[in-house]
Amino acid sequence: MADKDSELRVVRQSRDGRRRYDEQGKRTLVEAGLQPGVSVARMAQEHGINANLLRKWIT
Template structure:
């Protein structure tokens, strides 16, 4: 009866950080099986999955910290204000213009965007569309 009164003292194993890093490194290899690596070392696979998850979270935190401290330089281009009316010169025309008279449509590739105008297109509608597109560029 004295054996029943004594609680069992089960102690968790304390794995070294070196062992954890080594196992996580093995698990991150292409084609590696986490379950087989864990079994080979006598460790529960769920524990190895947890170490791998913690490793990836730490890497993500490190990379986001590095990105936040590094300034990001973006290219800036200055464009003149959109022209109004019909004073538009050929030098300021879109990069490529494709006109299909058989289907009454106009297709413009301009500043990385494509504008398609179908049906009867008058000059005023075309200039309004180009002005709006130029303001986005």
């Protein structure tokens, strides 16, 4: 997950601090999170997002 294509980019940030992420970055993280033996919490931490948010994207 170290290459530039897997980078999670913020597309927009609202006044209250909520961020919108690009669809391709989200899709890449979800696909990686579905692999056996991958820690969803660790992946979320490495990309600077909350683990619950990544779990929500996966579902």
